[in-house]
Amino acid sequence: MIALALAASLAGCRASQKEDEAKPVAVDGDEGATLANTSAAAATTAEESAPAAGAVDAESSEVLERDPNAIEALRNMGAFLRGQGTFEVHVESSTDEVLAWGQKLQFSGTAALRVRRPSKMSAEVDSDRKQRQFYYDGKTFTLFGERVGYYAQVPAPPTIREMLEWVESHYGIELPLLDLFAWGTENADESAILGAIDVGPSNVLGVETEHYAFRQSDVDYQLWIEPGASPLPRKYVITTLTEPSQPQHVMLLTWTLNPTLDDAAFEFVPPPGALPIVLEEQAP
Helix, strand or coil: CCCCHHHHHCCCCCCCCCCCCCEEEEECCCCCCCCCCCCCCCCCCCCCCCCCCCCECCCCCCCEEEEEHHHHHHHHHHHHHHHCCCEEEEEEEEEEEEECCCCCCEEEEEEEEECCCCCCEEEEEECCCHHHEEEEEEEEEEEECCCCEEEEECCCCCCHHHHHHHHHHCCCCCCCHHHHCCCCCCCHHHHHCCCEEEEEEEEECEEEEEEEECCCCCEEEEEEEECCCCEEEEEEEEEEEECHHHHHHEEEEEEECCCCCCCCHHHCCCCCCCCCEEECCCCC
């Protein structure tokens, strides 16, 4: 896990070439597009808001404030999310990508995640660039590229947490949104947070939230968290600081807690014409 799990798993703000959906997936050195790119990209724009006065020195970029209440809000959010046995979340987001000459492009799409703890999970990513589906039924992890018509299946560990660590370490796959659950665990390096401020109340799609802003050495990120007994993240913005154009990834999240999800929601059935391939393991 990277130092700041929230800020990196979905950033998707680096320059990249447009995916060639007409080619097969790269397997063991074969040519073609890879199924291992899991960045969710989908539509909305970053909400403009002024940072709290005195939070950042404009000349030195030195963070002057690290509000413990903002750090605690991250912990509470993570603990609440980990406490949900069954849930669905739908995401609309937009992702900036930077061309070699510095011009920014914006790509849109959606993502949906369904979880039934401890051993069932599925996700769909549908963007301007690619379409991916993920299935985990407690025994097998499946990655399916519907547009290219290829799928890969591998045996997986018996719990969601073990499966996520395993597919990341073996195949370099990070599934959308699940790093939001890391706060308050050993996977969250709070020392990497250089600055944290409570910007104030904000309304996100009709839901009252509290707006927080955080700074790390290479990334800024903002979270709009619902206050009270259900601290759900309702909006999430990541800004990459290592590129001059500072590309952003923006997400709006809609949650359904305790939905009815039967086993079929987590089992992959190959559609007619879909072809199995080997999921290429990354070099150690």
